[in-house]
Amino acid sequence: MAALRKPNPEGTEVIPAWTRVQLADAAFATLVRLVRESCGVAMSDFKKTMLETRLRRRLQATGLESFEAYVALLQKPEGWREEGQNFVDAVVTNETSFFRERAHFDHFTPAEVERLLKNGDGRGLHVWSAAASSGQEAYTMAMVLDSLSEGATRFDWSVLATDISVKVLRMAREAVYRSEDVAPVPPALLDRYVLRSRDEASGTVRIAPELRQRVHFGQLNLMHAEYKPKRTMDVIFCRNVLIYFEPAVQEQVVSKLARHVRPGGLLILGHSDSLRTKTLPLRLVGNNIYERLGDR
Known part of the structure; x- marks a missing residue:
């Protein structure tokens, strides 16, 4: 006030x-x-x-x-x-939206999901949104995974969402957004995963509980010497945050993230980001999407 x-x-x-x-x-x-x-x-x-x-x-x-x-x-x-x-x-600057840089989510075709499952543990897909802000990226991926998995009946899935800001993580956990925020969500996913408020005058919506229960949140500073997610990830998103760092810090962050992607998994950077080093075990597969190389 x-x-x-x-x-x-x-x-x-x-x-x-x-x-x-x-x-x-x-x-x-x-x-x-x-x-x-x-x-x-x-x-x-x-x-x-x-x-x-x-x-x-x-x-x-x-x-x-x-x-x-x-x-x-x-x-x-x-x-x-x-x-x-x-x-x-x-x-810190927090800028995000649902289905931002749509090509990254379109990459997850049934065939690509099948490849990731085959090269992973075969039981599920685990995704990390490493600069999650107020949660739109994490919930977008949750919609994609739940739809492809037919409500987690075909394969299990989970999303870890972390950010340096406690304030935006509180907003992400609440999963309440303005009606205009979900405009980029495809109609079929909107009808299935976005709940309208009973108070129409509020102009707010909330992400459906079946998604919220599979998205887990935690605070993480990308400047920390080590990252400690509980598992090696199939997919890591770290989009449009590297541009705020100096080149040396960018390389350090990408190197640390790459260590937490399993071989055959994906590291996805933002369209405004650039990978300045060629020494990491990463192969560009398109749209700033990198496959982690190594023994499978």
């Missing part, structure tokens, strides 16, 4: 201090470093206004009256423990 502007005893309006402060260059430089160290995201000078706008809300929430005071808070161990996650949630 925005702070109320109250008149002072003389009757003039008192504007809250957090709305008036400016982000000085020195504080911006420190914040850019903290963003890079905590999230891996590289920020140019052009992002100063964006960062100032997003973090001004954190000044309001913390009651601090300057960005310098906020920087000082983040640089203290106890301050980071208290505010670090809120800082990360504020600065």
